[in-house]
Amino acid sequence: MLSFVNDYSCGAHEKVLEALCKINLEPNVGYGMDPYSERAKEKIRAACNCPDAEIFFLVGGTQTNQVVIDTMLQPYEGVVAATTGHVALHEAGAIEYSGHKVLTLPHHDGKVDADDLRQMLKLFYADDNHEHMVFPGMVYVSHPTENGTLYTKKELSDIAEICRAYEMPLFLDGARLGYGLASEETDLTLEDIARLCDVFYIGGTKVGALFGEAVVFTKKNMPRHFVAQVKQHGALLAKGFLLGVQFDALFTDGLYQEIGRHAMEMAKLLKEVLTEKGCVFHQQSPTNQQYIVVENGYMKELEKKVRFSFWETVDDAHTAIRFVTSWATKKEDVLALRDIL
Amino acid sequence: MLSFVNDYSCGAHEKVLEALCKINLEPNVGYGMDPYSERAKEKIRAACNCPDAEIFFLVGGTQTNQVVIDTMLQPYEGVVAATTGHVALHEAGAIEYSGHKVLTLPHHDGKVDADDLRQMLKLFYADDNHEHMVFPGMVYVSHPTENGTLYTKKELSDIAEICRAYEMPLFLDGARLGYGLASEETDLTLEDIARLCDVFYIGGTKVGALFGEAVVFTKKNMPRHFVAQVKQHGALLAKGFLLGVQFDALFTDGLYQEIGRHAMEMAKLLKEVLTEKGCVFHQQSPTNQQYIVVENGYMKELEKKVRFSFWETVDDAHTAIRFVTSWATKKEDVLALRDIL
Amino acid sequence: MLSFVNDYSCGAHEKVLEALCKINLEPNVGYGMDPYSERAKEKIRAACNCPDAEIFFLVGGTQTNQVVIDTMLQPYEGVVAATTGHVALHEAGAIEYSGHKVLTLPHHDGKVDADDLRQMLKLFYADDNHEHMVFPGMVYVSHPTENGTLYTKKELSDIAEICRAYEMPLFLDGARLGYGLASEETDLTLEDIARLCDVFYIGGTKVGALFGEAVVFTKKNMPRHFVAQVKQHGALLAKGFLLGVQFDALFTDGLYQEIGRHAMEMAKLLKEVLTEKGCVFHQQSPTNQQYIVVENGYMKELEKKVRFSFWETVDDAHTAIRFVTSWATKKEDVLALRDIL
Amino acid sequence: MLSFVNDYSCGAHEKVLEALCKINLEPNVGYGMDPYSERAKEKIRAACNCPDAEIFFLVGGTQTNQVVIDTMLQPYEGVVAATTGHVALHEAGAIEYSGHKVLTLPHHDGKVDADDLRQMLKLFYADDNHEHMVFPGMVYVSHPTENGTLYTKKELSDIAEICRAYEMPLFLDGARLGYGLASEETDLTLEDIARLCDVFYIGGTKVGALFGEAVVFTKKNMPRHFVAQVKQHGALLAKGFLLGVQFDALFTDGLYQEIGRHAMEMAKLLKEVLTEKGCVFHQQSPTNQQYIVVENGYMKELEKKVRFSFWETVDDAHTAIRFVTSWATKKEDVLALRDIL
Numbered sequence A, B, C, D: 001m002l003s004f005v006n007d008y009s010c011g012a013h014e015k016v017l018e019a020l021c022k023i024n025l026e027p028n029v030g031y032g033m034d035p036y037s038e039r040a041k042e043k044i045r046a047a048c049n050c051p052d053a054e055i056f057f058l059v060g061g062t063q064t065n066q067v068v069i070d071t072m073l074q075p076y077e078g079v080v081a082a083t084t085g086h087v088a089l090h091e092a093g094a095i096e097y098s099g100h101k102v103l104t105l106p107h108h109d110g111k112v113d114a115d116d117l118r119q120m121l122k123l124f125y126a127d128d129n130h131e132h133m134v135f136p137g138m139v140y141v142s143h144p145t146e147n148g149t150l151y152t153k154k155e156l157s158d159i160a161e162i163c164r165a166y167e168m169p170l171f172l173d174g175a176r177l178g179y180g181l182a183s184e185e186t187d188l189t190l191e192d193i194a195r196l197c198d199v200f201y202i203g204g205t206k207v208g209a210l211f212g213e214a215v216v217f218t219k220k221n222m223p224r225h226f227v228a229q230v231k232q233h234g235a236l237l238a239k240g241f242l243l244g245v246q247f248d249a250l251f252t253d254g255l256y257q258e259i260g261r262h263a264m265e266m267a268k269l270l271k272e273v274l275t276e277k278g279c280v281f282h283q284q285s286p287t288n289q290q291y292i293v294v295e296n297g298y299m300k301e302l303e304k305k306v307r308f309s310f311w312e313t314v315d316d317a318h319t320a321i322r323f324v325t326s327w328a329t330k331k332e333d334v335l336a337l338r339d340i341l
Helices: A014-022 A035-048 A061-072 A114-126 A153-165 A177-182 A190-196 A226-232 A241-250 A255-276 A296-303 A331-340 B014-022 B035-048 B061-072 B114-126 B153-165 B177-182 B190-196 B226-232 B241-250 B255-276 B296-303 B331-340 C014-022 C035-048 C061-072 C114-126 C153-165 C177-182 C190-196 C226-232 C241-250 C255-276 C296-303 C331-340 D014-022 D035-048 D061-072 D114-126 D153-165 D177-182 D190-196 D226-232 D241-250 D255-276 D296-303 D331-340
Strands: A054-058 A077-082 A102-105 A135-142 A170-173 A199-203 A213-217 A280-283 A289-295 A309-315 A318-324 B054-058 B077-082 B102-105 B135-142 B170-173 B199-203 B213-217 B280-283 B289-295 B309-315 B318-324 C054-058 C077-082 C102-105 C135-142 C170-173 C199-203 C213-217 C280-283 C289-295 C309-313 C318-324 D054-058 D077-082 D102-105 D135-142 D170-173 D199-203 D213-217 D280-283 D289-295 D309-315 D318-324
Touching: A014 A241, A014 B014, A035 A054, A035 A190, A035 A213, A035 A241, A054 A061, A054 A226, A054 A241, A061 A135, A061 A170, A061 A199, A061 A213, A061 A226, A102 A114, A114 A135, A114 A153, A135 A153, A153 A170, A153 A190, A177 A190, A177 A199, A177 A255, A241 A255, A255 A289, A255 A331, A289 A296, A296 A318, B014 B241, B035 B054, B035 B190, B035 B213, B035 B241, B054 B061, B054 B226, B054 B241, B061 B135, B061 B170, B061 B199, B061 B213, B061 B226, B102 B114, B114 B135, B114 B153, B135 B153, B153 B170, B153 B190, B177 B190, B177 B199, B177 B255, B241 B255, B255 B289, B255 B331, B289 B296, B296 B318, C014 C241, C014 D014, C035 C054, C035 C190, C035 C213, C035 C241, C054 C061, C054 C226, C054 C241, C061 C135, C061 C170, C061 C199, C061 C213, C061 C226, C102 C114, C114 C135, C114 C153, C135 C153, C153 C170, C153 C190, C177 C190, C177 C199, C177 C255, C241 C255, C255 C289, C255 C331, C289 C296, C296 C318, D014 D241, D035 D054, D035 D190, D035 D213, D035 D241, D054 D061, D054 D226, D054 D241, D061 D135, D061 D170, D061 D199, D061 D213, D061 D226, D102 D114, D114 D135, D114 D153, D135 D153, D153 D170, D153 D190, D177 D190, D177 D199, D177 D255, D241 D255, D255 D289, D255 D331, D289 D296, D296 D318
Parallel strands: A077 A102, A077 A135, A135 A170, A170 A199, B077 B102, B077 B135, B135 B170, B170 B199, C077 C102, C077 C135, C135 C170, C170 C199, D077 D102, D077 D135, D135 D170, D170 D199
Antiparallel strands: A054 A213, A199 A213, A280 A289, A289 A318, A309 A318, B054 B213, B199 B213, B280 B289, B289 B318, B309 B318, C054 C213, C199 C213, C280 C289, C289 C318, C309 C318, D054 D213, D199 D213, D280 D289, D289 D318, D309 D318
């Protein structure tokens, strides 16, 4: 059945899969010490224009958030996030499991606002009692956000400036980074992100890889004995070369960018189709996730012909649903959707 | 270069890789709710002759040990293991990270001995003070062990009987289970294991899969809300179908057994070659890991021609080294080794 | 200097201290297995009209919250609390340290509202994705709250009913319980609390003891091997009899009630004095904590003559400050304050 | 009944109790910011000849071990201890609860041996695989040990030297320190301990206080935001002044030393009595814990007249039992024991 349900329902981009098939019988050293991983890291450093970047490949998103946050925070610190942030809502308490509180700020279309952050920090340090509270130790943003929105260069710079002032690392969750970079609706580049953030990750799982996220520490700040800490979290992949090979492919000849562009073209087409069909948008999204409001009876009909995802209940008679494009979306899929709507 | 360094240096068995390639562009639901995962589970239930088995696929070994042990133990309980057990030595403290002590017993060629276990439990409960100690809450064995050895049906039954008496689950780490099942030197079958253990896992990473371990709960004892708990550990793979597809392939037409047999044939040939060449065995191993003692100068020479792994220092002049066969080992590799030795 | 800074700045009520002095040289068994602890438990069971209650004495409030919440929750569960709840704000992340999220509801004068709770639970279980979220596993209320307010019997009953429906324990933090019970502005009795809550604690530290909190499990629901779990949290007092002796004294001849009444009389007098002096109340409080708004210059003057505590900034020119009475407050203290104001 | 069961069965030395009674109605600031705590710290700094020492008062021994070890270790580090160490055996897994492994060395009469330690560290760092293992991050010794034995200055210096070489803090558990310092059988002084250790604690609970342990950080190495971290562990006493007042009394006019001397005189007398009565010593102990082997029938008789503690089973017919003296032991108690034996 036609599917716009999410961006992680297919395997890998054919070039990524080919690369995996090609080295399949080659013996490689384990735990990411292989030459493919090294090569992929070099290419990512170049793409980020960050020659000093320390890079580590992990398997999945929640795992990456848990490992990065837990290893970069002091035990008495929490991570600041928007109420809609993945770490705040949809990781089954993986951050708390590792001992840290998620300190929430109201979201603005899924984004953290610099003024809110400044105010929170000011109040915290003004409170005589703050040794009895959780210290804000890091700021977490996602880009694109869970709502499909994007930070501008100005917005992220403002947040980064506050983080510098308070000596807190800024962490950007780039699970869907490829789609954000390809959107025309932000001026924020990969280089900017590498410059402004202390750590971020380049999502592979949702952007062309079978699985895998590339964590980039930009300021010579990879936590000490990181391999041991990753292992301790149960997150060290024995065959680390599988991650290296995939990211090597993704960062060869601009494949990662190409994937992003393709999905965004499909998203644009999808938006046109939805508009043309008179759909009501639930919220504006400049990326590969599009949200519309439908009448419940119509939704039930639609479910028989195309897969999408439930977003939230709007009122007794209406529901917001989400359509997602990805590297795997074909033009004919979107056109088929037009016929259905 | 010729490699006998370990059993996780290549990708996947060709049939596993083919299966992955075949479904690559098919949209599948996430988190292991896909039909391939369901099919694989059915086949594993059949192979174990355990129709009630609840099965969950995870990515790697340490992750699996951490998740299983942490979710099955009460907070005040620890896991009993041999001093050589992977969880006791080589998981960077992943078990303690999750809050549990590893209570060690002396190893017997890498194995836990039933008498030692019985004695430990007797002493523990006889101690008036035991509420101030860590409760033994589970027994962990690996099969094959880290030393390449195997339990007999009698040995595992004796341990299982004690576990029943004390109402402690018995957990078998089968990271290399395929090779253990194919060895002629034990009478312990997959069905026996499913019957005797409360939980065990069938290793994929080292036995033909790209990655993946199939956890089998045999007594209707999968921990409540297991998906949430796996997610909380950062261990839930978004594209769970990648695991399902691989285990479906491994348990189709006896591939898992075939892989085990092949590696064991290669191990047998390797053993013959080592014997023929007059090598001194460091310890007897009935599985795919073979250990010999070499003079250090000779070792340095050998390193130039073939990859193997350091096992342990024997004395100032000698070192124990390990050669490992796997599904990927070819007969000509072993013969090439003969020419080198 | 005259002090209304809090209710934990003096030692113990004279009768409690006498009891400690009296048994000082008597050898007693450790860890709470002594006869004084047993006697105190009997008296508390009687006071609560809960003959089956299982009782355990701990040293302090945050410790008690951490131990109770951590030992009663499943690993994948969090505790629901008002945003103003002590566990949400002022325990330096002690709950998250033990692996659990605090799921917050908006506060209503410091209280949790039954409708908010019902709505949260309904939304949680309606969400298809809730296995990726933290399960609400317990409700935490404080009585009196951090804002000095009190639940009525109706309000607590409504919350308790929801808890029963969802099979979640209801936990009442009674750090200042004695003062709440003595207030005329609620109909909620100790017996009601024992009946409605699954677990609660009777605060000693702030209500006449040197230190100590009596945790009462009302439904035969004390977590298994609780001594071991308390020890594991570093919370088991070697000389547990010190706690038993104090609570024995507090529950002899109605001392705990008398202490509450006295502090409430002092609070009433304080309120009259503040009203008489034209003070503006920041919020209404029916208990021993009174909050007024003062002009900042005046506050600076006041600080030279009497100790009180900062509550919160109201605007650039005004601050809310808190005056607290306790078992140790004397009538002449309040009258001396009148002269100062 | 006559009791030699342990050194924590009575309240506090009369001078300590008097000090508590004296300040009982004085309002004091909370959380250890009071002048008594400050004064006690000054006196301890002087007694240790360590003017820079940072001192923090905690309530109990296991709590102290947990807080010190957890806050001083990196997450990937464990603590090295003898198999008989309190942290290894009798804290219900409090160290593992905080995420750290206890790495054990064989004990020598309860003590860690420098050569064993050196060998463990050498092997650890020589192992190529050590990033997959728990890093030894701290050495824990108790003095007196759980077996009643004492380190000599030479023995502790040797361990300290290794710790310096590996940049690992040395932590001394002084739960019974007063008795160790008063023993004639070691040349190790309080000043030596402050010089050689990075952190240690001066036990109060067993040495004259109602409760309390004084943690001494000797190298300007108190963990950052220690108050917050203590709070996070549920270990911050609201009325911290209770600890300050007690340690102030203990370090006034040599009371702590006097208490130690008294208990050691009683231990000497006890030893003479036991020798005179022909008792067989289970192990030699130079401190306030004495261990003898008795025939089981005799033990049963003895239990009716005097309280002692079970130590361990020797054989089917014999048991090792322990007699302990303390600040509270009277000469007539020991003489009464002579009459019983």
